[in-house]
Amino acid sequence: LPPEERVGFAVIGLGRIALEQVLPALAQCRLARPVALVSGSAEKAALVARQYGIRPDAVHGYEAFERLRDDQAVQAVYIALPNAMHREFTERAAAIGKHVLTEKPMATSAEDCAAMIAACARANLRLMVAYRCQYEQANRAAIRAAQTGALGRLRFLHAANLQSNGPGPQWRYSRRLAGGGALPDIGLYCLNAARTLSGEEPVEVSAQAYSPPGDERYREVEESMSFTLRFPSGFLAQAQSSYGAYQEKSFRLSGERGSLLLEDAFAYRGQRLRLFRRDGEQGTEEAPQLRPRNQFALEIDHMARCVREGRRPHTPGEEGLRDQVIMDAIQRAAERGRPEPI
Ligand code: NDP
The missing domain is CATH 3.30.360.10 (Dihydrodipicolinate Reductase; domain 2)
Structure with a gap:
């Protein structure tokens, strides 16, 4: 797909997995692209945004996460935060109408997993766990x-x-x-x-x-x-x-x-x-x-396809809950x- 038609992802949390695997993979994806960043470090985020051609006004702190709501380019979020924060940001994403791809483990309790599934189901949004x-x-x-x-x-x-x-x-x-x-x-x-x-x-x-x-x-x-x-x-x-x-x-x-x-x-x-x-x-x-392929890119492109086609991901929230x-x-x-x- 041409870049402007790819599914736009906001990457939430710029730690090791985000910087070393997810963002480089997003840049290689055929159906997805990075369009926004959410981070506790404005300086680091500004640098990363420049590197990936992300607009400076699409970079936010955690408290301003809800600004993603009005960014039409953002259709989904990739949550790369510590495990216990996955629930909060899944619920916040669902509340502003964004699909969720969350890192594993899905959360830190079955109760949190169930709440994440319910939040995305209520809003009719896809929820996928990153079982790469x-x-x-x-x-x-x-x-x-x-x-x-x-x-x-x-x-x-x-x-x-x-x-x-x-x-x-x-x-x-x-x-x-x-x-x-x-x-x-x-x-x-x-x-x-x-x-x-x-x-x-x-x-x-x-x-x-x-x-x-x-x-x-x-x-x-x-x-x-x-x-x-x-x-x-x-x-x-x-x-x-x-x-x-x-x-x-x-x-x-x-x-x-x-x-x-x-x-x-x-x-x-x-x-x-x-x-x-x-x-x-x-x-x-x-x-x-x-033939070797980037498994993170395959995973993210799968989510992008599910978002485009309204399909249930191969590794949905229920998979994270079961584990x-x-x-x-x-x-x-x-x-x-x-x-x-x-
Ligand atoms: P890191 O510690 O490297 O990064 C986590 C990032 O989360 C931080 O850099 C920070 O980003 C943000 N953050 C926000 N609040 C906190 C807080 N209270 N304490 C620490 N960090 C915070 O972790 P990883 O990248 O290794 O792991 C992130 C997630 O990805 C985890 O769920 C982990 O299980 C998963 N993971 C998955 C892998 C896979 O192969 N699929 C491999 C490794 C991890 P910022 O500075 O931008 O605010």
Whole structure:
């Protein structure tokens, strides 16, 4: 589409994900473009606006968010704020008639997720959660292989999302702002993969959390969360998430007739997919070659298409709510030291 016909996004919050991924992706999108910014730092926002050709009068502070109402160029907002702020800005966007693409995790409680869904539904606006992996090609190829029966009946997922975190940013270590530690931030990717690969909803979870004693960062939130989800078919998904381990972001999915390994599954780029299948006595191995695409651009273009066509996004608010309910059960299972029903 020519730029003036693309869906205009206002980016809310100019932190790492906004500056390093979302804005560069928006500049590459075919159906979307950046047209406004909302930030607590006027100086930074002015600089970023110049860089992306955004009009100086389309740059606002959080208190002036409602000025977006009269900006016809803005059809949607991309919320890239700390987790606990997603609800407030979704409700404020809905109140001024703007569609919402919000970062993950959707919010910090199921109650907040439900309120966000209700606000957008009342205003007849699209609401999408930024589950970028569901738009990324290698993850999609893995989902296809799982769902078309290429691996036979699924038995196990083993997923890890591990990184070694430094001191900041501080909000990630605040229960109030983040809602939890490694689980909602990065363990969520494993949980969401387990649900999308299997196409099932888990019925029970067991979990263990760990935080190194005496480490100030982990006074309020967990450093590590390990969990096992049980699904109705008998499929089991084991996942590890941690801020204190280097540096795996992969999963292996095993079924009766084959398995697949997706290395760097949850990374921003560089996914490597291998499929292993039993073929008589022999095994076969295949490594599908996929042309690399920017997964953030694919995700944002999907939202833009939904806005243009009045369609429900592939990862709507309900998807974020479902994951939040499961994460709440994972936290309970870890606290109580016994399996929890979901
Ligand atoms: P950052 O801390 O880098 O950025 C958050 C931004 O929010 C700040 O720069 C600031 O922008 C604004 N902000 C407003 N109020 C506050 C506050 N009280 N404390 C801190 N920041 C505030 O975080 P990230 O960019 O890493 O994360 C933002 C969101 O994106 C989170 O929900 C996170 O889970 C998600 N995320 C998603 C990823 C993905 O792969 N999809 C990867 C990383 C994060 P300003 O200075 O402009 O006011």
